[in-house]
Amino acid sequence: MKREGRPGLIARDVDQAAKGSGIEEDLDLTLSTQRISIKSRRDKQVIDITDNVERAVASLGKKEGLCNVFVLHTTAGITTGEAIEGTDEDLMETLERIIPEIRFRHAHDPSHAPDHMISSILGPSLTVPIHNGKLILGTWQRVLLVECNGPRERDVAVTVVPA
Amino acid sequence: MKREGRPGLIARDVDQAAKGSGIEEDLDLTLSTQRISIKSRRDKQVIDITDNVERAVASLGKKEGLCNVFVLHTTAGITTGEAIEGTDEDLMETLERIIPEIRFRHAHDPSHAPDHMISSILGPSLTVPIHNGKLILGTWQRVLLVECNGPRERDVAVTVVPA
Amino acid sequence: MKREGRPGLIARDVDQAAKGSGIEEDLDLTLSTQRISIKSRRDKQVIDITDNVERAVASLGKKEGLCNVFVLHTTAGITTGEAIEGTDEDLMETLERIIPEIRFRHAHDPSHAPDHMISSILGPSLTVPIHNGKLILGTWQRVLLVECNGPRERDVAVTVVPA
Numbered sequence: 001m002k003r004e005g006r007p008g009l010i011a012r013d014v015d016q017a018a019k020g021s022g023i024e025e026d027l028d029l030t031l032s033t034q035r036i037s038i039k040s041r042r043d044k045q046v047i048d049i050t051d052n053v054e055r056a057v058a059s060l061g062k063k064e065g066l067c068n069v070f071v072l073h074t075t076a077g078i079t080t081g082e083a084i085e086g087t088d089e090d091l092m093e094t095l096e097r098i099i100p101e102i103r104f105r106h107a108h109d110p111s112h113a114p115d116h117m118i119s120s121i122l123g124p125s126l127t128v129p130i131h132n133g134k135l136i137l138g139t140w141q142r143v144l145l146v147e148c149n150g151p152r153e154r155d156v157a158v159t160v161v162p163a
Numbered sequence: 164m165k166r167e168g169r170p171g172l173i174a175r176d177v178d179q180a181a182k183g184s185g186i187e188e189d190l191d192l193t194l195s196t197q198r199i200s201i202k203s204r205r206d207k208q209v210i211d212i213t214d215n216v217e218r219a220v221a222s223l224g225k226k227e228g229l230c231n232v233f234v235l236h237t238t239a240g241i242t243t244g245e246a247i248e249g250t251d252e253d254l255m256e257t258l259e260r261i262i263p264e265i266r267f268r269h270a271h272d273p274s275h276a277p278d279h280m281i282s283s284i285l286g287p288s289l290t291v292p293i294h295n296g297k298l299i300l301g302t303w304q305r306v307l308l309v310e311c312n313g314p315r316e317r318d319v320a321v322t323v324v325p326a
Numbered sequence: 327m328k329r330e331g332r333p334g335l336i337a338r339d340v341d342q343a344a345k346g347s348g349i350e351e352d353l354d355l356t357l358s359t360q361r362i363s364i365k366s367r368r369d370k371q372v373i374d375i376t377d378n379v380e381r382a383v384a385s386l387g388k389k390e391g392l393c394n395v396f397v398l399h400t401t402a403g404i405t406t407g408e409a410i411e412g413t414d415e416d417l418m419e420t421l422e423r424i425i426p427e428i429r430f431r432h433a434h435d436p437s438h439a440p441d442h443m444i445s446s447i448l449g450p451s452l453t454v455p456i457h458n459g460k461l462i463l464g465t466w467q468r469v470l471l472v473e474c475n476g477p478r479e480r481d482v483a484v485t486v487v488p489a
Contacts, residue, residue, distance in 0.1 A: 032227050032326025033292050033299065064358050066394050066453075066487050068229050068290050072301035074245045081446040082400050086431025087439070094443045097426040100260040105249025113250070117257045120244040120307070125290045127229075127394050127451045129359050129485040136359065136483050138398035144446065157299050159292040161229050161324050161487050163358025195390050195489025196455050196462065231392050231453050235464035237408050263423040268412025276413070280420045283407040287467070288453045290392075320462050322455040324392050324487050 033159040034060055040150035044096065046081075046088035049156065050143045054135060056158035063133045065163040069126045071156050075115040075149035077122030078156075083142040095122070095146065115148035122146055130160065196322040197223055203313035207259065209244075209251035212319065213306045217298060219321035226296045228326040232289045234319050238278040238312035240285030241319075246305040258285070258309065278311035285309055293323065359485040360386055366476035370422065372407075372414035375482065376469045380461060382484035389459045391489040395452045397482050401441040401475035403448030404482075409468040421448070421472065441474035448472055456486065 034056040038049055049069075057067050071078050081087060095118045104113035126143065129136045135143070145154065197219040201212055212232075220230050234241050244250060258281045267276035289306065292299045298306070308317065360382040364375055375395075383393050397404050407413060421444045430439035452469065455462045461469070471480065 033294060066229070066392070066485055068292060070290070070292055070299065072299070072304065074243070074250075074301060074303050079446045080400070080450045081442055082432075085433035087400075087442050090428070090430050090432055090439050091443060091446050093428050094425060095447075097428060098261060098424060098447075099257060102253070102256050102260060104253050106245075106253055107248035113253050116244055116250050117254060120242045120254050121258075121261075121285065122447065123286065123289065123449065124243045124304070126449065127290050127396070127453050129394060129396055129483050131359060136396065136398070138400060138481070140400050141398065141450070155301070157292050159229055159326065161326050163485065163487050196457060229392070231455060233453070233455055233462065235462070235467065237406070237413075237464060237466050261424060262420060265416070265419050265423060267416050269408075269416055270411035276416050279407055279413050280417060283405045283417050283470070284421075284424075284448065286449065286452065287406045290453050318464070320455050322392055322489065324489050 032060065033157050036156045036158060038145055038154045038156060040147035040152060040154060043150050044092050045147040045150055046092050047145045047147060048083040048142045049145045050135070053143050053158055057130060057135065057160055058133060060160045062160045062162050063130070065130055065161050067128045067130045067135060068159045069128070069143060069156060070159070071124040071145065071154065073119070073154060075112065075119050076154055077119045077146040078124060078126045079122050079144050079146065080126065080137070080141050081144050082140045083144065088144070092146070112149055118146065118148050195223065196320050199319045199321055201308055201317045201319060203310040203315060203317060206313050207255050208310040208313055209255050210308045210310060211246035211305045212308045213298070216306050216321055220293060220298065220323055221296055223323045225323045225325050226293070228293055228324050230291045230293045230298060231322045232291070232306060232319060233322070234287040234308065234317065236282070236317055238275065238282050239317055240282045240309040241287060241289045242285050242307050242309065243289065243300070243304050244307050245303045246307065251307070255309070275312055281309065281311050358386065359483050362482045362484055364471055364480045364482055366473035366478060366480060369476050370418050371473040371476055372418050373471045373473060374409035374468045375471045376461070379469050379484055383456060383461065383486055384459060386486045388486045388488050389456070391456055391487050393454045393456045393461060394485045395454070395469060395482060396485070397450040397471065397480065399445070399480055401438065401445050402480055403445045403472045404450060404452045405448050405470050405472065406452065406463070406467050407470050408466045409470060414470065418472070438475055444472065444474050
């Protein structure tokens with residue numbers, strides 16, 4: 001299990017990622033949303049991004065409320081789980097095996113249609129309570145980014161709303 | 164892929180949908196929650212409701228924070244994904260195929276027990292950051308309502324909380 | 327279908343559950359987050375925790391906004407669905423059957439690796455709009471805790487952020 005990625009705002013990249021929403025050059029996500037960029041190393045990979053999210057929460061400055069973690073992609077997903085003892089690899093293999101072998105219609109490249117399926121089934125959003133500026137998580141619970149079509153850089157938006 | 168549905172608040176219908184919560188006639192969701200009603204056309208259908216959600220967010224007036232999209236049903240779900248090139252149909256077939264053929268106990272109509280299963284596995288809630296009154300989404304990422312027991316009208320609550 | 331659990335804050339237990347987050351003895355979740363403790367009775371069990379969540383929301387005092395329900399564990403998950411007519415048992419059997427029989431790597435006990443998989447696929451967080459201090463849910467829609475490794479006590483954090 002590798003822990004990768006670095007927090008930080010790169011306005012131009014966010015513009016790219018958010019293009020579909022009509023968000024333009026004047027983008028300034030620093031007030032309530034912090035973009036983090038996560039670099040995956042393999043085609044399929046479960047990445048523990050808890051520390052990246054924690055740093056983004058710290059930089060946003062709010063201490064109590066909810067932290068939303070949102071993946072800006074259609075071939076990646078987000079969830080929580082253990083990130084030790086092979087549980088990350090178990091999760092990746094399980095997700096790949098769950099997707100049935102159907103005749104995918106997805107036009108530009110049917111071979112990665114299953115990646116879209118895993119992404120939609122896991123979902124792109126996770127909302128975690130924060131207390132004292134820290135995520136409230138269980139002892140072994142980590143925030144996991146599920147990469148289905150790497151290696152590449154992934155944009156994740158971390159937003160905190162106050163209680 | 165059809166894009167259907169219209170935003171708008173119909174207090175009486177919301178009362179119906181929310182009856183289980185004890186929400187009564189004085190219901191007024193306009194301040195922080197906007198109900199949108201989505202009409203599905205087929206039994207199984209993945210519907211792109213991004214534009215409906217965007218309009219609801221605009222009508223709520225808040226510019227920065229989190230937008231929650233919540234489906235008030237037990238045979239429909241919500242997620243994100245592509246809505247082009249057949250990905251929507253791939254998702255629907257994948258979800259149907261994932262549900263195993265067990266001896267369902269569901270009493271009043273076992274034949275649509277799998278619809279409840281898809282609904283619970285996808286989940287009813289999606290939380291997306293907003294910036295400048297727009298959803299922050301990836302380039303190809305759309306908000307998808309998954310209809311498992313149509314055609315019918317579906318109630319979706321769109322709520323914005325400020326950052 | 328049993329309805330179990332009681333709302334209430336036990337600071338020491340929350341410390342235990344939240345140890346991984348560095349949350350220490352001065353923990354006081356009463357302002358925006360209320361911990362509820364749910365006792366499962368069986369190894370695998372879908373538990374309707376709607377009433378527990380409703381009581382936590384009432385005790386937090388906020389009337390309009392979003393309620394986040396977050397499970398502090400890696401072998402339990404959260405979703406919504408019907409909790410009558412066997413739908414709860416259908417969901418549990420469906421989830422168990424969905425997980426493929428792979429050679430799990432999970433070191434300390436491979437036999438419960440599938441429990442982690444169900445937990446990650448369902449996800450730990452659910453965000454529901456509230457109006458007038460009540461959850462906005464569909465007529466038959468209930469908040470369901472999915473226990474995959476019981477019987478035991480489960481910590482669930484209920485947080486309300488204002489609209």
